[in-house]
Amino acid sequence: MSKPKKLDLEAHIALCEGYCQLWARLFNFFADGFENRRITGEDEARFFGAVTEAARTEFRLAYFLGEGFPIGDKILGFLGECISLSHIHGMSEGEFAKFQHDWHVIFIALNKCLGRLMEKRPLPKDARRKKAKEQEKPASAA
Numbered sequence: 001m002s003k004p005k006k007l008d009l010e011a012h013i014a015l016c017e018g019y020c021q022l023w024a025r026l027f028n029f030f031a032d033g034f035e036n037r038r039i040t041g042e043d044e045a046r047f048f049g050a051v052t053e054a055a056r057t058e059f060r061l062a063y064f065l066g067e068g069f070p071i072g073d074k075i076l077g078f079l080g081e082c083i084s085l086s087h088i089h090g091m092s093e094g095e096f097a098k099f100q101h102d103w104h105v106i107f108i109a110l111n112k113c114l115g116r117l118m119e120k121r122p123l124p125k126d127a128r129r130k131k132a133k134e135q136e137k138p139a140s141a142a
């Protein structure tokens with residue numbers, strides 16, 4: 001079996017951006033709580049699909065980003081709590097608040113990871129020239 005092909009930077013960024021979007025979609029299932037809401041089998045199936053996709057994509061992120069993706073364990077721990085919408089609905093107010101807090105902590109960490117990747121993009125030629133000129137100026141000219 002040959003080694004998998006490494007993704008380039010733009011592919012890493014796209015993968016991470018897509019995961020941020022998936023993570024936001026996951027939040028929509030429970031963002032407003034469950035008061036006056038009936039959970040249907042269709043809701044549970046869509047939620048299960050989103051959680052499954054999140055777990056599979058986490059593996060891809062962890063594989064391709066390696067040490068640049070230090071939150072995999074937090075994500076998997078959170079997804080382990082996503083047993084079903086009915087389970088989340090049955091959480092106490094405190095448990096539910098912590099559940100939402102944990103989602104937000106991961107969302108921020110995902111965006112931080114995305115920001116680090118975007119920072120690795122090479123500067124456009126004009127920006128590189130400007131930066132080089134600024135570095136050439138003597139310190140006394142500033």
